[in-house]
Amino acid sequence: MGSRAETPREFTIRHFQEIARANRFAENATIPHDTARCLVCHPEQEDMDPFMIYVDVIARCIPVRRPQVDAELVAAIREDLQWSGEPVDISLDDLRAQKPSALKAFRLWVRNALETGLELLSVHSPSSLTFSLDDAEGHGRRLSFVEGKIREIMDQIMAASGS
Ligand SMILES: [Zn+2]
Numbered sequence: 001m002g003s004r005a006e007t008p009r010e011f012t013i014r015h016f017q018e019i020a021r022a023n024r025f026a027e028n029a030t031i032p033h034d035t036a037r038c039l040v041c042h043p044e045q046e047d048m049d050p051f052m053i054y055v056d057v058i059a060r061c062i063p064v065r066r067p068q069v070d071a072e073l074v075a076a077i078r079e080d081l082q083w084s085g086e087p088v089d090i091s092l093d094d095l096r097a098q099k100p101s102a103l104k105a106f107r108l109w110v111r112n113a114l115e116t117g118l119e120l121l122s123v124h125s126p127s128s129l130t131f132s133l134d135d136a137e138g139h140g141r142r143l144s145f146v147e148g149k150i151r152e153i154m155d156q157i158m159a160a161s162g163s
Pocket of ligand 1: 033035038039040041042107124125
């Protein structure tokens with residue numbers, strides 16, 4: 001085995017997961033790090049669509065911040081429902097029972113969390129890029145990537161909740 005150097009991707013994900021754990025995503029621009037290895041500062045280091053790199057980084061952070069189905073998550077979902085003018089009619093039991101209306105609301109919350117994450121990464125550093133989920137419109141590969149990530153995040157949070 002032996003140790004090997006962290007790849008830029010591993011470094012970047014670890015850096016942002018630490019930020020998410022500390023609930024400091026909103027101030028991510030102020031946190032010192034090795035910008036040369038950071039894929040948000042320098043996405044050109046990887047042969048991958050920068051939009052997908054950014055979405056992937058955020059997708060790995062959301063379950064760190066909200067690891068399981070609990071009252072806090074439900075409160076966050078209810079807040080999003082309220083903001084979008086939807087009926088706020090989801091309970092912890094609804095989500096645990098995976099009621100379709102609760103899953104729909106959960107999905108909305110995950111999508112909003114990805115969108116907020118993209119906004120926050122756009123001010124990460126002078127060289128970070130500005131994206132929104134709208135940048136996936138009309139791009140089949142980006143759309144299916146985002147859909148896949150939303151599903152992964154939901155599955156991961158649901159699975160961590162046990163039963
Ligand atoms: Zn950076």
